[in-house]
Amino acid sequence: MHILDQLNKTIIDRASDPIDQSYTASLLAKGTEKCAQKLGEEAVETVIAAVSNNRDEMISESADLIYHWLVLLKSCDISPDEVFQKLAKRQNTSGLTEKASRKQQP
Numbered sequence: 614m615h616i617l618d619q620l621n622k623t624i625i626d627r628a629s630d631p632i633d634q635s636y637t638a639s640l641l642a643k644g645t646e647k648c649a650q651k652l653g654e655e656a657v658e659t660v661i662a663a664v665s666n667n668r669d670e671m672i673s674e675s676a677d678l679i680y681h682w683l684v685l686l687k688s689c690d691i692s693p694d695e696v697f698q699k700l701a702k703r704q705n706t707s708g709l710t711e712k713a714s715r716k717q718q719p
Contacts, residue, residue, distance in 0.1 A: 621683050621693050628687060641688055648688040652681040 627637040640648055655678040662670035686693055 617679070617683070617693060620680065621687075624680075624683050624687050637684060640684055645685070645688045648681070648685040652678070652685045655681045 624637050627635045628641050630638040632639040632642045640651060655674060659671065659674040659678045662674045683693060686696070
């Protein structure tokens with residue numbers, strides 16, 4: 614099992630824990646908006662670490678970013694596999710071509 618699968622399983626398992634005993638459960642209990650806010654905060658912290666050329670912080674903040682991304686997916690009832698399937702469909706398509714196709718869709 615890949616580490617992302619393990620982390621996602623942990624998030625799913627902890628979602629039903631008492632909110633006073635689980636950060637994951639407490640975050641999910643606050644709703645999608647709060648989960649999205651936390652992801653945004655972690656994204657900014659990751660960017661700051663990157664532009665500061667702070668390797669250790671970049672690694673740490675990236676881990677936090679991935680965790681909060683998975684929590685947000687859970688909050689939205691989206692499986693990471695759905696995202697991975699979308700990526701797999703795009704794999705043999707140029708990024709420029711894929712972006713241009715999104716502008717043409719209604």
